[in-house]
Amino acid sequence: MVRIVDVAKLANVSTATVSRVLSNSGTVSKETTEKVMEAIEKLNYQPNILARQLRKLETKTILVVVPDITNTFFSKILRGIEEVAAKNGYQVLLGDTGNNLEREKEFLNILRQKKADGLILLTARIDQNSIEEIANEFPVVLACEYIEGSQIPTVSIDNISSARKATEHLILLGHKRIGFISGPLNVVLSRDRLKGFHQAIAQHGIAAEPYLIQEGDFSYESGFNLMMKFLALEQPPTAVFAANDEMAIGAMKAIKSKGLRVPDDISVVGFDDIKFASIVEPALTTIAQPMFDIGMKAMELLLKLIHKDPLEKNQYILEDKLIIRDSSNEYKKK
Amino acid sequence: MVRIVDVAKLANVSTATVSRVLSNSGTVSKETTEKVMEAIEKLNYQPNILARQLRKLETKTILVVVPDITNTFFSKILRGIEEVAAKNGYQVLLGDTGNNLEREKEFLNILRQKKADGLILLTARIDQNSIEEIANEFPVVLACEYIEGSQIPTVSIDNISSARKATEHLILLGHKRIGFISGPLNVVLSRDRLKGFHQAIAQHGIAAEPYLIQEGDFSYESGFNLMMKFLALEQPPTAVFAANDEMAIGAMKAIKSKGLRVPDDISVVGFDDIKFASIVEPALTTIAQPMFDIGMKAMELLLKLIHKDPLEKNQYILEDKLIIRDSSNEYKKK
DNA sequence: GTTTACATTGTAATCGATTACATTATTTTT
DNA sequence: AAAAATAATGTAATCGATTACAATGTAAAC
Incomplete structure (x- = not known):
């Protein structure tokens, strides 16, 4: 040496x-x-970077806490983060919680022990106090999820208007009986997507039937199972909006397993535009999120926090987009 | 503080x-x-971890270099790595190269500057000398890819026998005209899968027609395009084996876009058993790799290297498995 | 030639935790 | 009671790079 x-x-x-x-x-x-x-x-x-880090009290490392690295939605955001990090001489410490709250909390110690200069949270499922506390002391940026009433810098899309847009798309296709498969409702973005769904049907004078709203867990399996539940109704929905693409793909699978056709018998809309949304058959109509851009923006914001540069604002809402593919079609009276 | x-x-x-x-x-x-x-x-x-790291000359951090974090094959391996790392008080630095060789080389400096205690390489595309040099000085484990003639500890499957098995599956279904879409041939595992393909057809007295072997880049798009090329032949193959699932899914898409049926007109076999292999229609016949286990084993090996514990051996070949689903079927003479 | 201003380089302290070796306290053995 | 052994704790050096302030060198102004 x-x-x-x-x-x-x-x-x-x-x-x-x-x-x-x-x-x-x-x-x-x-x-x-x-x-x-x-x-x-x-x-x-x-x-020897260790000596430099101690002398300067700076690591040029950031921590990214992710709920599930195998979900390409998150890995694409991570790609955007990594891009800006690398350009600025930073490394990314991976905090993959595997949806485990305890592990999420433990990762926060990395900041307290000075092992990273800042944190990007792609999940905010632990209690608000813990997050606010850490954000008061260290540079923290939220990406995708946000905390109501908080000043923590956040990058996301407007989940309410996105979900409203997706639901309106189905309504404009003539659907009156629309099922909604939400994400876990302890997550604020799931609640927003549900809110957008409610807004759209209310605006068009459609009643909100409780049995047409089911809570999933963002997984393909929960989409499949909840769609099976809808199909067991006397009058199944003629269209389904799922709060993410994996659940939408599961719903389509369930529909087809019952000998029904998508979209001829039941239209399906997803959320996120993951890679396989365009590959599955029929190709999925969905809300596209600019994942790479979300990651980049989050890292840019975090760098500003780390360098104590002023932020113009705390909330960055990026544009989403309704991508109409083959899974949604006009309601056909039977 | x-x-x-x-x-x-x-x-x-x-x-x-x-x-x-x-x-x-x-x-x-x-x-x-x-x-x-x-x-x-x-x-x-x-x-303050920085002070501890300097005093002990140890970071409890490992670097994982990945060619593409958005490919769930790699993110599942990373999940296995993270599991063992967390259990042993280690953190994972993400080295996502985005298939960029320059970035891959730069990541090696993290070891030289002492910022990580060891390295797991999920890609070994830079020159062999660089890798051997770094492995002589620092704890390095290869996962999935390996280097011919090298003593670097490696975890993978036996790509030759796996590919032979997959090809034999098609041969036993009666196929005589089998196309092979390889990965990039500068990658040793791609060459091994090609070798396995060659072995199987040679053993069954089938001639190796050069135009039935095409080099892809592991992407869905290259699978689609090369399948289109096969379909333009006077006599297209009656079955196709692709060196990974994404290319196989692309090939299926191409077949269907030409109004042909999988597997009735052309059987398709993939490699890896990514999540969507079982979701696409028809569900893909494929070779399953134990990604999580590969990740875990790689991290276990690396911990031994870091602690200077003796390794029993340098090569760990984990079991793969042929998963027969709906995309492959008996050859039907026309 | 002398003084002042600026450029260049060196010395030694700093960062905060760990640990080798010394010192002190306590327990056990004779 | 004295000596030996063991347990417990303290002092100061260590890790290797950075940097505040001091010292020295050079150029410009008088």
Whole structure:
């Protein structure tokens, strides 16, 4: 392990001068700089980052807490985060909770122990107090989820208007009996999507039948099972809006397993536009979220927090988009 | 920021005693331990990990270099890695290369600068010298890919026999004209899957027609495009084996877009058993890799390397499995 | 030539936790 | 009671890079 003191000896200068050369301080003569650079190259010197981190009290590392790394929705956001992080000399510590609340809480200690300079939360399922507390002390950005009434910088889409838009799409296709498969209702974005659904049907004078609203857990399996439940009704819905694509794909599978056709018998709309939304058959109508952009924006905001630059605002709402594919079609009276 | 010196003052002991209490050294009296724990709790003390890392020259962090975090094959392996890491008090630094060789090389500096204690490579596409060099100096484990002739600890499946098995499955279904869509041939596992394909057809006295072997890039799009190419032949293959599921799904899409049926007109077999393999229609026949187990094993090996424990061997070949679903069927003469 | 201003470099402290070795306290053995 | 052994705790060095302030060198102004 070559240390800075070895370089200084070879170059016949002090360690401070070597450090100044490395940091381009602008206070070292050209001649001395060249001498030092030669020594660095000759010894193949790499600074010990641990020492630098302690001296500067800065790690150039950020923590990203993710509920499920195998869900491509989150991994695409992570890709956006990584892009901006790498451009700014930062590394990303992965905090994959596997939807485990205890693990989520433990990850917060990484900040308290100074092992990361900031945090991006892609999940905010632990109690609000814990999050607000950590955000009061450390740079924290929320992506996708948000906390009501909080000042924590947040990047997301407007889940209410998105869900309203998706539901209106079905209503404009003539559907009057629309089922909604929500995400877990302890998650604020699930509640927003439900709210958007309610708004749309209320605006069009459609009654909200409680049995046409079921709570899923964002998984393919819950979509399948809840669609089976809808199909067991005397009058199944003629269209279904699911709060994410995996559940929508599960719903389509259930419909087809009953010998019914999508969209001819039942239209289906999802949310997120994951990769397989366009591959499944029929291709899924869905709300597209700009995942990569969400990740990038979140990292940009976090860098500002870390550097104590002022933020123009706390809430960044990016544009979503209704992508109409083959899974939704006009209601046909039978 | 509460420091250890503050705790020591409050507890009226030295900082060494506080440190011993924290590390359960077994050399502190019960009475003193309690006094110290009270002070720690009262001050809500959290050790500064940066100082500990420098003193101990250890980060309890490992780097995982991944070619594409949005591919669920890799994110599942990462899940297995994270599981074992967390259990052993380690954190995972994400090295997502986005298939960029330059970025892959840059990530290796993280080891040289001591920012991580070891490395798991899920991609070995940069030159062999760089990898061997880093593995000579630092704990490195390869997962999925391997380097011919190298002693670097490796976890994977036997890609040759897996591919032979998949190809034999099609042969036993009566197919004589089998197309193969390989991965990028600069990647050793792609060459192995090609080798397995060759072995199977040779063993059954089937000629290897060059135009029935095409090189893809593991993406859905390349699967689609190369299947279109096969379909443009005077005599298209009656079955296709693709070197991963995404390409197989693309191939199925191409077949269907031409008004042909899977498997009635053309059988398709994939590789990996990603989540959507069982969801697409028809459900894909594929080789299942134990991704989670690969990740876990890789991390277990890396921990042994880090702790300088002896390894029983360098090569760990885990079991794969042929999963027969609906995309492959008997050849029907026309 | 002397003084002042600026550029360049060096010295030693700093960061906060850990631990080798020394010192002190307590227990056991003779 | 004294000596030996063991337990418990403290002091100060260590880890390796950075940087505040001091010291030295050089150029410009008088």
